[in-house]
Amino acid sequence: MAPNDPKQGGGFFASIASSLSSFGSVMTKSVNGLLGYEGLQVINPEGGTEDAEEEAKRGRWKQEDSDSYWKMMQKYIGSDVTSMVTLPVIISEPMTTLQKIAELMEYSYLLDMADKCEDPYMRLVYSTSWAISVYYAYQRTWKPFNPILGETYEMVNHGGITFISEQVSHHPPMSAGHAENEHFTYDVTSKLKSKFLGNSIDIYPVGRTRVTLKRDGVVLDLVPPPTKVTNLIFGRTWVDTSGEMIMTNLTTGDKAVLCFQPCGWFGAGRYEVDGYVYNAAEEPKILMTGKWNESMSYQPCDMEGEPLPGTELKEVWRVADAPKEDKFQYTYFAHKLNSFDTAPKKLLASDSRLRPDRYALEIGDMSKAGFEKSSLEERQRAxxxxxxxxxxxxxxxxxxxxxxxxxxPWGDLEVYQYNGKYTEHRAAIDCSDSIEVTDIKSTEFNPW
Structure with missing residues (x-):
């Protein structure tokens, strides 16, 4: 595999996080008839085929809503629909984009291991495995809530990490995030670029992601592949990622280039990731292989990319167990992000956990969630x-x-930089003798 030019940045987690902006799992028979797809046999990415009409009947949409919604969306075909369409709460999950940014921290121990490691190539094995680890969670087809301008999300009590993310721009929607523990700092600026294609949407991660390993000051830069959300109108909605992920050590010039295989007919090749860690002279040193929904492994290789004799394939990461039949396909970590278990003392009033629409959806009150979402958006405009x-x-x-x-690779990006004020704020709060416990029932969400 020939490595690409690594000198470009990518906002990995936030772009993918926002990218699962699907407009509904399926439409009903009337829409299939409208599009000429009645009785069509569609590919199931898990293998086998299913009748589109039967598949559509399991969708989220009521039949009387589907025609009008599709007619509304037709005019956006070929367009970037990142922020110009107000979407109904029925297709949302009870989490915001800022929280999905934090979801990349679930397997942060891999970055700890990269910092402790003296082998420069194994550093890239650990760090790229960390970047791949979030894809299992990001295959969810529910759409996260768009953050209100000035909204934040805080996280502590996980791997010694202090995490803060903030919505820094509304048009275009942009988020910035910073995470830090004793081993690494993580900084990201991201915005989303999309192309609506009718029955699918292509997502391009316009952003910059940087990880600094503290022991030696090594700086890593990540360029993620684009993502496609398929079967927006008919069939089972599912997410596929294909293309190259490039993790570059900006300090030494070493890099990892991993290829995400596209899903073929009957699911062939889906989830598979293969590639190499290269030195600065672009010579392969370690091969990597696995599936982003299961595990990743590595093995030293020769100049031709073949495994070295006497070595064996070793597992570096495996996905954690997840709840069975979870309504929103959440992992255990995703549930923690919505809870106050990972919240610091005296939570900011702008925190995503306090959004009334998000909380209403979490407890299953769809009507109140829709009302609160509209109310917040109107307050933002005012x-x-x-x-x-x-x-x-x-x-x-x-x-x-x-x-x-x-x-x-998908356009230029303005860069936001963490200013350190949150670290000062959190230190002052944590040292205070009078600490109030955040109560979601009494704390009003206020990002203004």
């Missing part, structure tokens, strides 16, 4: 009008816009 009338431009609290413009 706040913008007032701010513009007073001549006060929006400024994020925890991240600063830099003058840097970084190129990505």
């Amino acid at each position: 706040e913008k009008r007032n701010r513009e009338a007073e001549g006060h431009p929006f400024a994020p609290k925890w991240f600063d816009l830099t003058s840097e413009i970084t190129p990505t």
Whole structure:
């Protein structure tokens, strides 16, 4: 496999996190008839075929809603629908994009191991396995809530990590995140670029992800592959990722290039990931192989990419057990992100956990979730009008816009930098003698 140019950045987790912006699992028979797909045999990515009409009957949509929704979406075919369409709460999961950014931290111990490791090539084995580990969680087809401008998400009590993310721009929607423990710092700026194709949507991760390993000051840069959400209109909605993931050690020039195989007929090749860790001279040193929904393994190789004699394939990461038949296909870690188990003392009022629409959806009150979502969006518009009338431009609290413009394979990106103020804020709170316990029933969500 020939490695690509690594000198471009990618906002891995947030782009993928926002990218699962599917517009519903399926439509009903009337829509299939409208499109000429009645009775069509469709591919099931898990293997086998199913009748499209029967598959459609298991969708989230009521028949009387499906025609009007499809007619509304037809005009957007070929367009970037990242932020120009208001979507119903019925297709949402009770989590925001900022929380999905934090979901990448589930297997953060792999970055700890990369920092402890002296072998420069094994560092890339651990760090790329960490980057791959989140794809199992991101195959969910529910859409996360779009964050309100100024909304935040905090996380502690996991691997010694302090995590903060913030919605730093509304148009275009952009998020920034920072995570840190004794072994690494993690910084990301990301925005989403999409192309709606009718029955599918292509997602392009426009962003920059940087990991710094503290022991030696090694800086890693990640470029993720694009993602496609398939069967938006008919059939079972599912997510596929194909293309190259590139993790580059900017300090030494070493890099890992891994190929995500596309899903073929009857599911052939789905989930498979293969590639190599290369030195700065682009010579293969370690081969990597596995499936992003199961595990990743590695083995030293020769200059031709063949396994070295006397070595064996060793597992470096395996996906953790997940709840059975979970309504939103959540992992145990995803449930923790919604709970206060990972919340710090005296949670910011702008935190995603406190959103009334998110919480209403979590407890199954669809009607209240829809009402609260509309109310928050209207308050956001009103706040913008007032701010513009007073001549006060929006400024994020925890991240600063830099003058840097970084190129990505899908467009240039403005870079936001963590300003360190959250670290000071959290230290002051944690040292305080009077700590109030956050109560979701009494704390009003307020990102303004």
